[in-house]
Amino acid sequence: MKIQNKVSYGVKIIFSDIDGTLLDNCHQVSGGTCKKIIELEQKGIPFVLISARMPEGVTSIQRQIGNHSPIICYSGGLIYDEGGKILYSCLLEMDKALKIKEILKAEFPRISFNTYGYEKWIVDSANDPWVREEENITGLKAKEGDMEKEFAEEGGIHKLLLMGESEEIQSVETRLRKKYPELSIVLSKKNYLEIMHGNANKSTGICHLCNHRGISLEEAMAFGDGYNDMDMLKAVKYSYAMGNAPEEVRESAAYVTLNNDNEGILAVIKELN
Secondary structure (H helix, E strand, O other), X not given: OOOOOOOOOOXXXXXXXXXXXXXXXXXXXXHHHHHHHHHHHHOOOOEEEEOOOOHXXXXXXXXXXXXXXXXXEHHHOEEEOOOOOEEEEOOEEHHHHHHHHHHHHHHOOOOEEEEXXXXXXXXXXXXXXXXXXXXXXXXXXXXXXXXXXXXOOOOEEOEEEEEOOHHHHHHHHHHHHHHOOOOEEEEEEOOEEEEEOOOOOHHHHHHHHHHHHOOOHHHEEEEEOOHHHHHHHHHOOEEEXXXXXXXXXXXXXOEEOOOHHHOHHXXXXXXXX
8 A cells, every 4th residue: 555645745736536535434524624625725726526426416515615616527527617617518429328228228227327417317217226326325316307308408418327236237338348439438336337428537627627727737636536536546646546445446546545434635635735
């Protein structure tokens, strides 16, 4: 384990995943972490939440913290500045989303199929146990509807979320990666497979925001715990995997900090002045 508590300073921006990283296992941010994030923001160092979540799922955590930095949603597919203006949006084409749904219906009918775009979360059945569990985790409510109709005006979606038993999710991942190598297809956890446009990933998102603010990746810090964080952790100089992250994720980071239940982020950022 490559733990480093003292870091070289020159950090101008911090990126953090939410679930399993910033949030503890009770889905809360510690008071000490919130206090330090706001202190850093007041010194000009934004703490940017970057997540596969939809915008409201990210801003709800931002309200819990009390800071006012930009946010990156859908793993880099949608970026808002600190004033709520869209800086970047990358949509998965509707025809591909529909073809993926056809494959799942024919070959993997037990998989829970969820569609996201901007502030909408559309499902086939709100009574799906997987949907209900995700609602409990995020505090958000899904809406039953037809994907093609719901997103007709947008012409595409930001994310497909597939949920199911881990072995079946792995089979779906293998099938879709072979069929659609051009897409971003990543496990956010063993039961969750997320599908987005090929240009929607966390490293692209942080690069876009850093360029917008005139900050280099050598001046960026990032925290993550999941497989969909690995490209981000490899991209920045000061990258920290959480102690609860899988070994492959820990190996992708420059350093490893404490786990999410032991204020792993605070252990690092409290050294920033």
